[in-house]
Amino acid sequence: MDLELTPEQRAIQTLAREVAEAEIAPHAGAWDREHRFPDELYPKLAELGLLGVCVPEEYGGAGGDFLSYVLVLEELSRADAGVGVTVAVHTSAATLPILAFGTEEQRARFVPPLARGEQLGAFALTEPGSGSDAGSLRTSAARDGDGWVLNGAKQWITNGSRAGTFVLFARTDPTTAGARGISCFVLDAEHVRITREEEKLGLNSSTTSDLVLEGARVERDRLLHEEGRGFTVAMATLDGGRIGIAAQAVGIAQAAFDVASRYAREREQFGRRIGDFQAIQTKLANMAVEIDAARLLTYRAAWLKQEGRPHAVEGAKAKLFASEMARRQTAEAIQVLGGYGYTKEFPVERYYRDAKITEIYEGTSEIQRLVIARSILGRGLREDRVTAAPRSS
Numbered sequence: 275m276d277l278e279l280t281p282e283q284r285a286i287q288t289l290a291r292e293v294a295e296a297e298i299a300p301h302a303g304a305w306d307r308e309h310r311f312p313d314e315l316y317p318k319l320a321e322l323g324l325l326g327v328c329v330p331e332e333y334g335g336a337g338g339d340f341l342s343y344v345l346v347l348e349e350l351s352r353a354d355a356g357v358g359v360t361v362a363v364h365t366s367a368a369t370l371p372i373l374a375f376g377t378e379e380q381r382a383r384f385v386p387p388l389a390r391g392e393q394l395g396a397f398a399l400t401e402p403g404s405g406s407d408a409g410s411l412r413t414s415a416a417r418d419g420d421g422w423v424l425n426g427a428k429q430w431i432t433n434g435s436r437a438g439t440f441v442l443f444a445r446t447d448p449t450t451a452g453a454r455g456i457s458c459f460v461l462d463a464e465h466v467r468i469t470r471e472e473e474k475l476g477l478n479s480s481t482t483s484d485l486v487l488e489g490a491r492v493e494r495d496r497l498l499h500e501e502g503r504g505f506t507v508a509m510a511t512l513d514g515g516r517i518g519i520a521a522q523a524v525g526i527a528q529a530a531f532d533v534a535s536r537y538a539r540e541r542e543q544f545g546r547r548i549g550d551f552q553a554i555q556t557k558l559a560n561m562a563v564e565i566d567a568a569r570l571l572t573y574r575a576a577w578l579k580q581e582g583r584p585h586a587v588e589g590a591k592a593k594l595f596a597s598e599m600a601r602r603q604t605a606e607a608i609q610v611l612g613g614y615g616y617t618k619e620f621p622v623e624r625y626y627r628d629a630k631i632t633e634i635y636e637g638t639s640e641i642q643r644l645v646i647a648r649s650i651l652g653r654g655l656r657e658d659r660v661t662a663a664p665r666s667s
């Protein structure tokens with residue numbers, strides 16, 4: 275067992291940390307307050323190869339491994355979780371499924387513009403009526419000659435209003451309810467119409483859009499993987515994506531710990547630094563242990579994925595623990611700062627708001643527990659359903 279990062283992993287971690295500290299952290303508070311998507315940032319990240327970290331060089335990426343990508347997400351999220359989710363969805367939810375399930379022609383056509391950061395990617399699964407139960411989605415793709423015509427609505431699509439490429443799921447077999455009639459398509463921005471931008475509790479520097487498909491016609495070359503096998507694409511994508519969300523949660527919690535531990539050294543009450551009080555020491559010690567535990571779970575899941583080994587359960591464990599840890603420990607960071615923690619003078623209230631979403635998207639904590647429980651108790655428990663609710667968005 276080797277817990278050391280390789281020189282390549284260290285180098286990309288350092289690069290991401292430097293760009294996050296120089297280009298992101300100083301502006302994150304303003305982007306949050308102004309609810310502003312920093313369009314100017316992404317060409318800079320693209321130039322450094324950070325929008326295609328784990329994409330092979332032959333497809334325009336930086337050629338790093340999946341753990342390198344996870345390290346980058348952690349560093350970006352430490353500075354701004356909105357930037358973290360933008361890069362996470364772009365990479366693991368939009369670019370990687372095309373690499374994994376695309377034909378050679380599709381990989382060569384769609385991946386390089388994404389990996390080089392010439393355009394952002396989005397992943398469109400959720401609909402107004404289907405979240406955790408993604409297999410019940412209703413967007414339709416009706417046969418039309420050699421292609422399909424898509425109609426329907428998608429909700430809360432990260433990067434929706436900025437993306438050039440959408441990995442989108444629709445029902446190609448209206449006679450089959452549940453997951454089996456779903457197919458996956460690669461669409462362009464012109465195939466969808468953005469109808470609304472969501473206002474959120476946090477992640478205010480990211481975009482979350484509703485969109486509609488109004489008779490969008492696509493040819494056969496837009497079908498990703500086999501017809502009727504789209505749910506497999508969605509679930510495999512989320513198995514990997516969850517590891518990225520775990521890294522995002524670790525980054526947010528680390529940022530909160532950094533502020534809280536610095537504050538504990540400086541703030542004085544009763545004539546002593548508050549860090550001299552055992553109650554505050556206990557909080558900082560618990561934060562340090564839990565962040566470390568979450569990070570190790572996350573790195574293990576990333577390592578399993580890059581080794582091509584099963585990682586669905588390990589990814590679910592990492593996401594579950596890291597996200598709940600981030601919510602708990604960002605709240606503790608506010609407590610260490612007292613009243614100042616509750617104000618906008620310090621960033622910990624932003625970390626607290628940003629941390630909450632990691633318990634919800636790419637599968638809620640309840641769904642992660644179902645995935646883990648099923649690995650313990652077996653599938654038989656849920657044979658009454660084909661919609662595979664326990665493995666959904």
Ligand SMILES: Cc1cc2nc3c(=O)[nH]c(=O)nc-3n(C[C@H](O)[C@H](O)[C@H](O)COP(=O)(O)OP(=O)(O)OC[C@H]3O[C@@H](n4cnc5c(N)ncnc54)[C@H](O)[C@@H]3O)c2cc1C
Pocket residue numbers: 363397398399400404405406407429430431432433474477482631634635636637638639640641644663664666667
């Ligand atoms: C900021 C943001 C960004 C997002 N980005 C994207 C994106 O890019 N692409 C995309 O497709 N989607 C995206 N989503 C959607 C997200 O993945 C869903 O919100 C999530 O999967 C949960 O679905 P839901 O909100 O419909 O909740 P529901 O499924 O309605 O769940 C409500 C509650 O019921 C619980 N529940 C549901 N089913 C079960 C069950 N079987 N057992 C126990 N408890 C259960 C849930 O855990 C939750 O507590 C985003 C959402 C947000 C808020």
